[in-house]
Amino acid sequence: MTSLRILWAVIVREMRRFLQQRSRFFGALVRPLIWLLVFAAGFRAALGIAITPPYDTYITYDVYIVPGLVGMVQLFNGMQNSLSMVYDREMGSMRVLLTCPQPLPFLLFSRLFAGMCVSLLQVYAFLLIARLSGIDLPWQGFVSVLPALVLTGLLLGAAGMVLSSQVRQIENFAGVMNFVVFPLFFLSSALYPLWKMQEASEWVYQLCRFNPFTDAVEMIRFALYGQWQQDAIVHSLLATAVCLLLALWGYRPRQRA
Amino acid sequence: MTTRLLRPLALSALLAASQLGLAANVYVSNEKDNTLSVIDSNTLQVVKTIAVGKRPRGITLSKDGKSLYICASDDNTVQVLDLASGKITHNLPSGEDPEQFALTPDGKTLYIANENNNVVTMIDLASRRVAGQVDVGVEPEGMAVSPDGRWAVNTSETTNMAHWIDTRSRQLVDSTLVDQRPRYARFSADGKQLWVSSEVGGTVSVIDVASRKRIHTIRFAITGIPKDRIQPVGIRLTRDGRYAFVPLGPANHVAVIDAKTFQPLKYLLVGRRVWHAEFSADEKQLWVTNGISNDVSLIDVSEQKVIKSIPVGRYPWGVVVSGS
Numbered sequence: 157m158t159s160l161r162i163l164w165a166v167i168v169r170e171m172r173r174f175l176q177q178r179s180r181f182f183g184a185l186v187r188p189l190i191w192l193l194v195f196a197a198g199f200r201a202a203l204g205i206a207i208t209p210p211y212d213t214y215i216t217y218d219v220y221i222v223p224g225l226v227g228m229v230q231l232f233n234g235m236q237n238s239l240s241m242v243y244d245r246e247m248g249s250m251r252v253l254l255t256c257p258q259p260l261p262f263l264l265f266s267r268l269f270a271g272m273c274v275s276l277l278q279v280y281a282f283l284l285i286a287r288l289s290g291i292d293l294p295w296q297g298f299v300s301v302l303p304a305l306v307l308t309g310l311l312l313g314a315a316g317m318v319l320s321s322q323v324r325q326i327e328n329f330a331g332v333m334n335f336v337v338f339p340l341f342f343l344s345s346a347l348y349p350l351w352k353m354q355e356a357s358e359w360v361y362q363l364c365r366f367n368p369f370t371d372a373v374e375m376i377r378f379a380l381y382g383q384w385q386q387d388a389i390v391h392s393l394l395a396t397a398v399c400l401l402l403a404l405w406g407y408r409p410r411q412r413a
Numbered sequence: 414m415t416t417r418l419l420r421p422l423a424l425s426a427l428l429a430a431s432q433l434g435l436a437a438n439v440y441v442s443n444e445k446d447n448t449l450s451v452i453d454s455n456t457l458q459v460v461k462t463i464a465v466g467k468r469p470r471g472i473t474l475s476k477d478g479k480s481l482y483i484c485a486s487d488d489n490t491v492q493v494l495d496l497a498s499g500k501i502t503h504n505l506p507s508g509e510d511p512e513q514f515a516l517t518p519d520g521k522t523l524y525i526a527n528e529n530n531n532v533v534t535m536i537d538l539a540s541r542r543v544a545g546q547v548d549v550g551v552e553p554e555g556m557a558v559s560p561d562g563r564w565a566v567n568t569s570e571t572t573n574m575a576h577w578i579d580t581r582s583r584q585l586v587d588s589t590l591v592d593q594r595p596r597y598a599r600f601s602a603d604g605k606q607l608w609v610s611s612e613v614g615g616t617v618s619v620i621d622v623a624s625r626k627r628i629h630t631i632r633f634a635i636t637g638i639p640k641d642r643i644q645p646v647g648i649r650l651t652r653d654g655r656y657a658f659v660p661l662g663p664a665n666h667v668a669v670i671d672a673k674t675f676q677p678l679k680y681l682l683v684g685r686r687v688w689h690a691e692f693s694a695d696e697k698q699l700w701v702t703n704g705i706s707n708d709v710s711l712i713d714v715s716e717q718k719v720i721k722s723i724p725v726g727r728y729p730w731g732v733v734v735s736g737s
Contacts (some may be wrong), residue, residue: 204665204682204683204684204685206706207708207722212720212721212722213682213683213710213719213720213721213722214665214682214683214684214710214719214722215682216682
């Protein structure tokens with residue numbers, strides 16, 4: 157029972173933190189919406205993109221880009237969380253959490269889970285606005301995508317945790333964003349189908365293929381249409397496990413000099 | 414490695430609905446492969462590919478629905494395919510380079526446009542003989558017969574006219590000027606209007622049959638697509654007179670038009686260079702051929718939504734649905 161109460165408390169704290177920071181909520185929505193309504197409009201490809209699964213017929217570019225932007229929302233949320241963990245550590249509120257009787261892995265997982273819940277709020281707000289602004293998304297996809305979002309939220313959150321365990325000061329974070337977030341996002345199937353990448357360059361294509369963010373995006377893409385992409389799920393599960401282990405290792409108790 | 418758990422609702426609803434009806438076969442002529450693809454309208458899979466003559470383009474069902482007439486353009490003949498056996502039973506004389514044709518409502522005569530020698534050839538199907546030829550404009554292309562069988566209309570691509578042939582006298586009696594490069598003609602179900610698409614002009618002319626005068630010109634505009642890519646070809650009008658569907662060629666879209674106000678309502682994204690279209694018998698499905706992307710797209714007529722694109726042979730051209 158205590159565990160559940162702690163988990164609940166952490167979730168509530170993260171939710172409150174998120175909802176009270178209006179500008180963060182706003183920012184989390186504006187970023188993907190700009191990509192969707194400005195960038196995708198520029199590349200609209202009104203003549204259609206060739207069919208690749210899970211799509212049954214030709215689609216416009218704005219439809220293609222939605223799952224990638226969902227991934228982007230969760231990626232940024234994961235990074236934001238790790239940033240706030242560094243902040244919590246600097247401000248000392250991390251120490252309060254660590255005084256709980258529960259083991260450290262549980263506390264870290266609670267924090268991760270809470271961050272994932274926050275990302276769900278952001279994703280659904282984004283999907284709703286996208287749908288209402290006329291992007292052709294199936295309503296039933298809003299339900300079928302949930303399990304995929306939970307997994308990708310945990311994966312990207314855990315990746316953020318690994319980073320936060322290694323970054324000692326908030327000031328270093330900008331560099332991390334440049335070297336982690338942008339390559340992850342651009343070297344993936346978020347913005348362009350992989351066959352398009354392969355046409356351009358084989359090694360870029362290979363990088364994209366082995367980018368776990370590609371698996372996360374493809375899992376979301378298929379789940380939005382009620383389908384499961386088995387390879388993407390397996391790869392995402394593996395990547396999540398690896399990140400969790402690395403985060404645990406990074407946050408292991410040790411003497412500070 | 415894709416397992417489908419849930420299918421999109423629209424598709425399953427459509428499948429459920431169509432499974433209540435009779436399974437129909439969709440026949441698609443593949444201009445470059447010299448074949449005919451047969452698609453099951455329930456499973457939406459290609460179930461058979463039949464070898465036919467060279468460069469098959471226009472196809473149409475016989476009145477009893479048992480055979481399919483195929484314009485084998487480069488063989489200069491119209492082939493007759495028995496649908497039950499999937500075999501070509503005989504060839505009909507057709508004049509040179511037949512591309513499009515139309516069957517009279519009594520099912521007895523085929524009117525064939527011969528692109529290369531500026532004539533329309535009439536074939537008497539019972540005797541399998543040429544019943545006559547009528548001189549028309551340069552590069553005859555589209556062919557239509559009115560529902561009452563009174564008129565046969567041919568469009569000539571270079572003369573830019575719809576030519577009216579009186580089916581009783583088999584004489585050309587009038588011509589109506591339309592926009593550049595008329596490719597296709599289609600009568601409304603009540604026979605009062607003739608719709609003619611102009612590929613280069615980018616318009617569809619609506620002509621009053623009684624006066625044989627143009628009463629309206631439909632123009633198209635799709636955001637993000639240059640005007641010269643909008644090249645209307647095939648036309649289908651619903652029996653209830655509410656909607657028209659016009660494939661727009663390299664614009665890769667099918668226009669949905671309010672057939673009463675002549676206003677385009679919507680543009681549906683399909684494959685590349687979409688030319689011809691056909692309804693299922695119940696008019697719930699509309700099939701269109703995408704020539705360059707080598708597939709056909711299926712449109713749910715009531716939803717006005719493209720639900721699937723299915724690969725067929727190379728350069729799919731004509732399409733018919735059994736029972737339609």
